[in-house]
Amino acid sequence: MNALTPPQYARTYRYDEIDREFLQERIAEFRGQIERRLAGELTEDEFKPLRLMNGLYLQLHAYMLRVAIPYGLLNSAQLRQLGRIARRWDRGFGHFTTRQNIQFNWTKLEDVPAMLEALAEVDMHAIQTSGNCIRNTTTDEYAGATPDEVVDPLVYAEILRQWSTLHPEFTWLPRKFKIAITGSPNDRVAAQVHDVGVLAKRNERGEVGFEVHAGGGLGRTPIIARKLRDWVPESEFLAYMEAVLRVYNALGQRENIYKARIKILVRDLGDEFTQMVEREYERMPRDRYRLDPDIVAAIGAHFAPPPFAALEDQELPEDPEFRAWASTSVRAHRQPGYASVTISLKPIGGIPGDASADQMEAVADLAERHSFGEIRVTHVQNLVLPHVRQEDLHALWQGLRAAGLATPNIGLISDIIACPGMDYCALATARSIPIAQRISERFASLDRQHDIGECFINISGCINACGHHHVAHIGILGVDKRGEEVYQVTLGGSATNDAAIGELIGPAFSYDTIVDAVETLITTYIAHRSPGERFIDTYRRIGVTPFKDALYAPA
Amino acid sequence: MPLLEDGRLRPDDWTSIEDDAPLPEGPAIISLARLQAEAATLAGRNAPLGVAVAPETQPEEIAPFLSRLALVALRMPKSKDGRAFTQARSLREHHGFAGEIRATGHVLPDQYAMLLRCGVSTVEVPEGTRPETWARSRDAIRIGYQAAQGADHPLSLLRRKLELA
Numbered sequence A: 001m002n003a004l005t006p007p008q009y010a011r012t013y014r015y016d017e018i019d020r021e022f023l024q025e026r027i028a029e030f031r032g033q034i035e036r037r038l039a040g041e042l043t044e045d046e047f048k049p050l051r052l053m054n055g056l057y058l059q060l061h062a063y064m065l066r067v068a069i070p071y072g073l074l075n076s077a078q079l080r081q082l083g084r085i086a087r088r089w090d091r092g093f094g095h096f097t098t099r100q101n102i103q104f105n106w107t108k109l110e111d112v113p114a115m116l117e118a119l120a121e122v123d124m125h126a127i128q129t130s131g132n133c134i135r136n137t138t139t140d141e142y143a144g145a146t147p148d149e150v151v152d153p154l155v156y157a158e159i160l161r162q163w164s165t166l167h168p169e170f171t172w173l174p175r176k177f178k179i180a181i182t183g184s185p186n187d188r189v190a191a192q193v194h195d196v197g198v199l200a201k202r203n204e205r206g207e208v209g210f211e212v213h214a215g216g217g218l219g220r221t222p223i224i225a226r227k228l229r230d231w232v233p234e235s236e237f238l239a240y241m242e243a244v245l246r247v248y249n250a251l252g253q254r255e256n257i258y259k260a261r262i263k264i265l266v267r268d269l270g271d272e273f274t275q276m277v278e279r280e281y282e283r284m285p286r287d288r289y290r291l292d293p294d295i296v297a298a299i300g301a302h303f304a305p306p307p308f309a310a311l312e313d314q315e316l317p318e319d320p321e322f323r324a325w326a327s328t329s330v331r332a333h334r335q336p337g338y339a340s341v342t343i344s345l346k347p348i349g350g351i352p353g354d355a356s357a358d359q360m361e362a363v364a365d366l367a368e369r370h371s372f373g374e375i376r377v378t379h380v381q382n383l384v385l386p387h388v389r390q391e392d393l394h395a396l397w398q399g400l401r402a403a404g405l406a407t408p409n410i411g412l413i414s415d416i417i418a419c420p421g422m423d424y425c426a427l428a429t430a431r432s433i434p435i436a437q438r439i440s441e442r443f444a445s446l447d448r449q450h451d452i453g454e455c456f457i458n459i460s461g462c463i464n465a466c467g468h469h470h471v472a473h474i475g476i477l478g479v480d481k482r483g484e485e486v487y488q489v490t491l492g493g494s495a496t497n498d499a500a501i502g503e504l505i506g507p508a509f510s511y512d513t514i515v516d517a518v519e520t521l522i523t524t525y526i527a528h529r530s531p532g533e534r535f536i537d538t539y540r541r542i543g544v545t546p547f548k549d550a551l552y553a554p555a
Numbered sequence B: 001m002p003l004l005e006d007g008r009l010r011p012d013d014w015t016s017i018e019d020d021a022p023l024p025e026g027p028a029i030i031s032l033a034r035l036q037a038e039a040a041t042l043a044g045r046n047a048p049l050g051v052a053v054a055p056e057t058q059p060e061e062i063a064p065f066l067s068r069l070a071l072v073a074l075r076m077p078k079s080k081d082g083r084a085f086t087q088a089r090s091l092r093e094h095h096g097f098a099g100e101i102r103a104t105g106h107v108l109p110d111q112y113a114m115l116l117r118c119g120v121s122t123v124e125v126p127e128g129t130r131p132e133t134w135a136r137s138r139d140a141i142r143i144g145y146q147a148a149q150g151a152d153h154p155l156s157l158l159r160r161k162l163e164l165a
């Protein structure tokens, strides 16, 4: 088997000749656009949206290529190829993002066509990872593995991917457009802070349908989405999506980019927005947009379950170090005798979401050996091996440890989301990565982290909120105050079913004092918590005042 | 300005008329405001009539006049402003408009195929435009993954072979 041969059972969508032809045409088109730019036939203003729609950003120090990982699903051949690209055309690293994509932060313009060719070799691309179009759909990182799932969202995420690819009507929207879909009643995709959030479910007859929310978002105006409809039948899924996008494309603001997201339109129109979508939906020639059951079945075949062995659930080996890792990284699987494993990309003091070329190759090998060659990227910037035999967990852990990937901190205080911030991003007003590194060093003791329990810290380097700070238990936003980086703290955010925007606690902290402030919040929580309470539970029970007093009380 | 149709340039036989200027004998494009104000008098006119609509105009607003119109000119103030795509699709799909839909303003060759797939028939382009660039752009990608207005034939699943030439 060639290193680029996809593993037999990994549930990635398999390209056929038509998909490959499409991709080759797209690469040729972009190469032509680069040539027209170089020949002066395109101005930089005209070229910019074209390069963005091919995933190419201009950052602080270099171009950045953002590669799509559709719904965060990779097979081992693809991950191996990403490692090769990192080694050959970047500085040996890739950066996994909260949108389940990967970014190469040190890209040279002249290398881009070769990088795109290398991606195409494993059926990957960078299309629509940027620009005012429908972006990569995100989904549950445990899709197809988690016991609480009602509908496997991968099939519908792939249908959305195909439908939105170079959509003739929705490629020049007022602003970018992000869809998240989950098939579990426990929302792990932050559906309510997306432009459109979809919850796939079943009715009494077992038929699939969709609950659709629209108009959520973070950024400088965080808003929780509005529910448009409780039930859209499967066959009308794309028709309903078209209706939502049409209303937005026609009426969304285009003058002020801070008001151009669908969330502002939905907020301003309220129920009228829902009515307009319904009206469009009612009058569309629905046959044209009908999602045929044959299509769903044919695409569904790409996502058939791998051949699980008939196994029993097992006791884990006694090894205490292994057990400490397993207690955070191992998650129940729907299939007896199997488990899902989350791989932390948050080593203490490291850069959240970074993986080296060697690590990507190591994970690809381990996935082949233990998880049918399937890998997921999570919106918390970690990786998942979805289907691991419980009897293999100890061996897998040793393999991960050898690659420096066994930090046992999933869901704990050092499992931090951080945007690139001032280290890479041209829009940043403050550093973000170093704050994450320093917090993780401060709480380096794993015993202490386990004692603190689940606590989500998210950090953004500017108001655009790429680090999702609004929906963290402890959110940190870096802003510029008269030339000095300062950090605002919000408490009590959540991105799950009980989605909430965090509350600003008071005056900002300096670069030097922000880590102390986090520590004060944690000691306050420890002092007040009742048995079994997480940080967020205690905060909800006792409110903001005790935390405020602890932070701002005169010494 | 020349017109691009089927990937080739051709002269424009329509004239755009200011609101206060008299209407000529031949094909004339007027504003929506004038169309609304002079609907009664215009009803008796024999020469072809077209209307230029702003990006914020909803196709419903011109629906009552469509049976009398041979052309609707849409405007893209900036190439990034994609409202014309939805206007065109709506004119074809909801209002059954079969006349010429023309894209004017700042249109890029890279948008040509998508405009055609939304139901646009012609593009007003600057003097000196090289039609080959537009034709090449149109033909760069021959596969579409979703239903649209253009002539295409479904291949399988969501896909279709585009017939834009």
Ligand code: HEM
Residues within 6 Å of the ligand: A057, A059, A096, A097, A098, A099, A103, A175, A178, A193, A216, A217, A218, A219, A220, A257, A261, A418, A419, A420, A424, A425, A426, A427, A464, A465, A466, A467, A468
């Ligand atoms: C370094 C280059 C980047 C630039 C220039 C950039 C730019 C932006 C801008 C301008 C916004 C605000 C958009 C709006 O609300 O209309 C935004 C939001 C966002 N970005 Fe980034 N970003 C970058 C990197 C990232 C990275 C690395 C991630 C993932 C870790 C990311 C994920 C997001 C997310 C999730 C939002 C969320 C807000 C929302 O969708 O409502 N971005 N970004």
Ligand code: SF4
Residues within 6 Å of the ligand: A419, A420, A421, A422, A425, A426, A427, A428, A429, A432, A460, A461, A462, A463, A464, A465, A466, A467
């Ligand atoms: S939040 Fe701001 S600093 Fe961070 S990546 Fe986004 S735009 Fe850049």
